Amino acid sequence: MIHFGTGGWREIIGDGFTRANVRRVVQALCTRMRAEGVVERGVVVGYDRRFLSKEAAEWAVEVFVGNGVPVTLIDRPAPTPMFMWTVRDKGCAYGLAVTASHNPALYNGLKIFTEGGRDAEVEITNELADAANQLADEDIMAVEDVRANPLTTLQTSMNWYIDSIMDQLDLEAIRHRHLNIVLDPMFGVSQTCLQTILMTARCQVDVINARHDALFGGRLPSPNAHTLDSLRQAVMESGADLGIATDGDADRLGIIDDLGNFLHPNQILVLLYHYLISSKGWKGPAVRNMSTTHMLDRVAEAHGQVCYEVPVGFKWISAKMAETDAVIGGESSGGLTVRGHIPGKDGVQAGSLLVEMVARSGKKLSELWGEMVQLYGQAEMVEDAYSFNASRRQALTQKIFVEHDLPEFPADVERIGWDDGCKVYFANGGWATIRFSGTEPVLRVFCEMPTLEAAAEISALIATHYGLGA
Template sequence: MIKFGTGGFRAIIGDEFTKANLELLAQGLVHKMQDEHVENTPLIIGYDRRFLSDIGAQWISSVFAGNDIHVQFIDIEAPTPLIMFVVKKTGAKYGMAITASHNPAEYNGVKVFTEGGRDATKEVTNDLEGYISKVSEDQIRRMDFDEALKEGLVEVIEPMNDYIDSILSVIDIEKIKSKHVKVLLDPMFGVSKTSLQTILLTCRCDVDVINDRHDALFGGRLPSPSAKTLSRLSNMVVEGGYDLGIGTDGDADRIGLIDSEGTFIHPNDILVLLYYYLVKYKGWKGDCVRNIATTHLLDRLAESFGQKCYEVPVGFKWISEKMDETGAIIGGESSGGLTVKGHISGKDGIYAAALLVEMTCAIGKPLNAILKEIKDTYGHCEMSEYDCRFSQEKKDQLNELLFTEQKLPEFDEAVEKVSYMDGCKVYFKNGGWIICRFSGTEPLIRIFCEMENYTRAVEITDTMREFLGL
């Protein structure tokens, strides 16, 4: 059974990520499009650098071509935000990216996008799961990929220039040019190099790149930007005298940042920095959106600007929906994904990186100085994070304890309220909080805790971890 999580369908290669399952998924979406009478619109499809991503895109395209549905095929290793941009620009009803984003190398998957270039909502993916479950092998229609190319049912498109130009059109290029910024880029063996390097070079930045070769094992690291995975970037930024180090995850929809002193800037702080910049320095006005496991410092910032910060479940589709509903100008999550109003309705690490470079040039201060200015004004919030893999038996135990019995440890902080909107989140009266939730993309339970300092956050995390027997 193909199931969609918070970031699409993801599975271990050779286990559930197979040709047979991709063909089922494709035929299910074909039937959905036919019932919605949109089968005369093209499907946009692209892929990243993971093992079988390019071939998987061809398998899916062959099924659409076999059902006489036109496919626009991005035949380069494409960032996920580029694919979303094409869905939006062409007015397509559906698009797909063959990627498992930041998951370990043994995973691959499929992200589904809908009209406007946005992540498919839970309602859409639930509906699609229903269609897939009803597909039988004899219903799957295929056309050889090369034959589909000859017949014109698969059309190769080259949208990279349009995507790059769309970002350059909203960045203050002249402001960046005047500062001669020196940047070290780490694509983490993923797909951001061409687009991000081109954007930065156009802005006359001095750009060097590491970890840019094609390596389906991602150099043995998790392709997710964190203090640990970007340690080499951090060291090289200091040694090389760079102004900034930028890391992007496997499909370039998430960003990691290293300041000139080699310090990892937490994604929470990236979101705070950009909202601060957009409102205080660029004169924008509007609310912001964060997921339930993201810093509450954003709430304080919004309140000081006379705006509101909205809290939504984990999964970027919830952020996009709330931004559309409220007109918010920025939305993001503590894992490094964010979007800004006027661009695509999904995460884009490439656009975020360009905007951050603009910010440092416009304000004329190092990132750490800007961040200190914010926290000295609005208060310090530091986050502790803990992940633990589990067996099905352990998951059942944790579900019973947390969500059926709704038991909690005895915290040495006064509790204000508890929410079960997405996982179990405890709000403390001092403004801190802790959340436990199951990952929607991997067999992990995740604990996030934010308090006034890191030591206190770790103490509260340990209290929850020991209570859960982790």
């Protein structure tokens, strides 16, 4: 059965991710477009470097054209945020990206975008899944040889998207800092865009892990502290100012600073929000999901602003940013965007903005983070993920989310929220979340406390209480 999670529809290739299921999802979208009367506005289709991504994009185009829907096919592997930007730029009704983002190489999937380049709301994706699951093979309207069809527009240029990001940057400040940067696209699709932007700004750019490898070098294409050892080594060996990594489809970001430290996405959010408000003079709130640092709240409060909390899933962040005219929105998994850019996460734009921040400051990235700690205090997070089978999930659901059976915590509990999984708010400003992932078959436990030891203690207590990891 086709099911959309917080980051689109993702399945194991050859199991759930098949030609038949891709065609069903697209046919359901075509039917929806006819019902909404938006067929003539067309769609944007793009793909990443994963196994079968290009082929699946062509399967999708065959169905769109078979239904009379005009298609702009980005005919090269490209970043997901570029597809979102193109949907907005062309005024298309919908967009579709063939990607499983940061999932393991065995996975592929589809992301659906709506008007303006926004992640599709959960109501839309639920309806598409329901409709797709009811379709038989004979219900699919498709044609072959779509590349020569007048309804198909082929686009290979990335220049419009790249230029839109460069127009937002203080290129002059970056040029005169002569930064040395190591770029790690993690065998994904960010190299062309990021390298073009950084080299145009006169940065010295060294690139690692750039070849096309559908197995992502045998590692998870997610930029975190455990997957960026090669980037850390390259930064230290070359004496670089920083290292930039992006996930498989370039919508998430990971950073190694000048001392070889992994800069957590929470830290990136805090740094950029402070920079936009304090140095660039922007005004407005911030938005984060429930599993992202509350240090962002401290930055907002210090500048007379508010930080809004929303459920996990970038669609919620985008919606709240639009509602509140927020300066920045992001999540602890590495995705963020800023006001005036696309309403979705973009690792290319975020990495470029971080380089501008370093250049204009005249300081090292490690120094800048030290200043944040002095201004806003410390907060340490522990993140754990536990896999399960179907019966185990049912038992965990019953115990945690039905019976509300929680451990006895060593810190005073202020309140408990159950809107999106479970979130425990502690009186000392710390918190812990327990929720099933919307993109992978894991239970995630996040905890943020004033010290790493306290966060680790509570995370371990939760794991022990539910028999996780045993």
